[in-house]
Amino acid sequence: xxxxxxFEALRREPDAEAPNLHAVDAADRLLLDTVDELxxxxxxxxxxxxxRYGALTLGAAALGFTDVRVHQDAVTGVRALELNAARVSMVxxxxxxxxGAELLDGVGTVLMQLPRGLAELTEIAEHIAAHALxxxxxxxxxxxxxxxxxxxxxxxxxxxxxxxxxxxQKARVLTATGAVASEMTYPVDKRIDDLGLTVVAHGAVFxxxxxxxxxxxLLGFVPKMAPRATNAVDLGCGSGILATExxxxxxxxxxxxxxxxxxxxASAAATAEANGTTISVVADDAMSTFESRSVDLIVCNPxxxxxxxxxxxxxxxxxxxxxxxxxxxxxxxxxxxxxLNYRRALADAVGPTDPMGRNTKFTVTRxxxxxx
Numbered sequence: 001x002x003x004x005x006x007f008e009a010l011r012r013e014p015d016a017e018a019p020n021l022h023a024v025d026a027a028d029r030l031l032l033d034t035v036d037e038l039x040x041x042x043x044x045x046x047x048x049x050x051x052r053y054g055a056l057t058l059g060a061a062a063l064g065f066t067d068v069r070v071h072q073d074a075v076t077g078v079r080a081l082e083l084n085a086a087r088v089s090m091v092x093x094x095x096x097x098x099x100g101a102e103l104l105d106g107v108g109t110v111l112m113q114l115p116r117g118l119a120e121l122t123e124i125a126e127h128i129a130a131h132a133l134x135x136x137x138x139x140x141x142x143x144x145x146x147x148x149x150x151x152x153x154x155x156x157x158x159x160x161x162x163x164x165x166x167x168x169q170k171a172r173v174l175t176a177t178g179a180v181a182s183e184m185t186y187p188v189d190k191r192i193d194d195l196g197l198t199v200v201a202h203g204a205v206f207x208x209x210x211x212x213x214x215x216x217x218l219l220g221f222v223p224k225m226a227p228r229a230t231n232a233v234d235l236g237c238g239s240g241i242l243a244t245e246x247x248x249x250x251x252x253x254x255x256x257x258x259x260x261x262x263x264x265x266a267s268a269a270a271t272a273e274a275n276g277t278t279i280s281v282v283a284d285d286a287m288s289t290f291e292s293r294s295v296d297l298i299v300c301n302p303x304x305x306x307x308x309x310x311x312x313x314x315x316x317x318x319x320x321x322x323x324x325x326x327x328x329x330x331x332x333x334x335x336x337x338x339x340l341n342y343r344r345a346l347a348d349a350v351g352p353t354d355p356m357g358r359n360t361k362f363t364v365t366r367x368x369x370x371x372x
Contacts, residue, residue: 003032006062010084012053014076014285023053023084026171027141031111032059034139034165034173040109045069047103047132048094049124050113054081060111061093068094071103073120073204075260075283098262099124104131114142114151114174115204120263121154123186123203129158129179138176147172158182187270195219200270201239204263206303208239214301215241217362218335222249224356225366226331229296233258233325235287235318240268240279242299247277253297258282258290286321298322298332302342315342319349319367326350326369338363 010023032055040046045067048056057070058081072078078096085091097103104110110128115121128138138159140151144167152174155162160178189200190209201209215238222245226232230253234243237257247255257268257279265281272279282289300322302315315336322332332350336342338358343365346353350367357364 003029003059003062006058006088007055009088010053010055010058011087012080013083014079015053023080024055025143026169027113027143027173028055028059030165030168030171030173031056031113031139031141032063034141034175035060035109035111036063038109038137040065040137042066044109045107047071047107047110047128048112049099049103049110050115051081051111052077052113054084056111056113057081057094058085058088058090061090069097069103069107070094071097071099073099073262075262076285079285099127101131104128107132108136110136110138110140112138112140114140114147116146117204118150118154119186119203119208121151121203122157123184125155125158125176126182126184126186130181130184132179134179135177136179138174140174140176141171142174144170144172147174187267189270189274195245197241197244198271198274199239199241200274201267202263204261205239205267206264211241212301214335214337214362217357217359218242218299218301218333218364219245221333221356221364222246225299225333226297229253229331231256231295232297232299233287233290233295234268234279235298235300235322236260236302237268237281238264238301240264240271240281242301243268243279244272244275244277246299247272247279248275255279256282258284258287260285286317287325288321290321290325292324293327295325296327296330298326298330300332300334302334302336315340316345316349319346322367323350323369328369328371330369332367332369333364334367335362335364337361 007024042064155176159176165173186203199209234257243257346367353367
């Protein structure tokens with residue numbers, strides 16, 4: 001199968017599909033062409049990190065690599081790769097791994113889509129330097145508009161040499177060599193003194209180990225949330241602050257933290273443990289594996305961005321999921337930037353929605369699924 005035949009078959013599912021949205025970008029193509037030109041031993045293990053929809057993973061397998069190891073933080077990326085592998089009859093040509101020794105032991109070549117966040121890049125680079133071969137070659141690609149000199153600096157802390165290749169179709173590859181292992185920066189922890197709360201976060205988690213102001217505002221409403229609830233879900237949990245607060249202040253409540261990010265799930269579990277409480281964690285795409293009408297209370301600080309762009313589609317997906325998963329009479333408590341005015345979307349997806357609080361920037365609402 002030629003590269004173009006392979007690429008044309010790939011889809012973004014389960015992410016949104018549209019004529020102007022593509023499962024392959026110029027950075028994917030440039031990375032694969034670059035590794036092909038290196039003449040790397042195709043029987044040696046190669047690691048792929050940050051593959052969004054499978055182009056890098058399946059492209060590497062199509063080039064003849066026989067030991068392709070993959071790490072994807074987002075469960076949606078994992079699912080997209082599975083679906084695309086089935087479409088092109090390449091199931092079984094790669095293996096999934098967490099970020100660490102299992103992924104990188106014995107690896108001499110890494111293909112990576114550069115993450116937007118510098119903290120995430122730091123954690124990835126440190127793991128590569130710690131676990132891959134000393135002479136590992138890291139090929140890190142991205143679109144020019146998303147790349148910054150700070151990325152070179154981050155890679156330069158874990159590798160002796162970082163060079164930028166020539167651009168092509170507004171994409172570029174950074175090549176890092178000479179691994180320099182150091183003490184791991186992540187996960188980090190931070191004490192929020194006024195709340196008596198310790199937050200633990202891996203590099204890919206939104207807001208890191210800090211407490212974003214929207215979540216802080218929503219925390220003040222925890223005592224009022226569905227007092228008769230027996231179970232609760234922190235939807236899009238991030239570092240698990242809301243889940244941990246629910247668990248430690250309402251001991252009889254069964255609390256589940258869920259997020260599509262593996263880093264978020266690991267962070268939420270660690271945050272709960274650091275505060276002496278226990279929660280369940282589930283890596284999932286908008287509660288897709290949850291039973292309908294199974295939850296009494298859902299709390300959510302929904303995203304209003306996709307990467308660097310303002311985008312509210314993700315919030316709508318979470319609201320629809322909450323409407324399906326809540327029991328009749330169940331409650332969804334949401335915090336959002338007031339100018340986004342989600343009340344209509346919440347009412348349509350869940351049920352009657354009332355404002356419960358507002359400050360200079362945020363609104364907190366309670367949506368109730370109607371009883372039948």
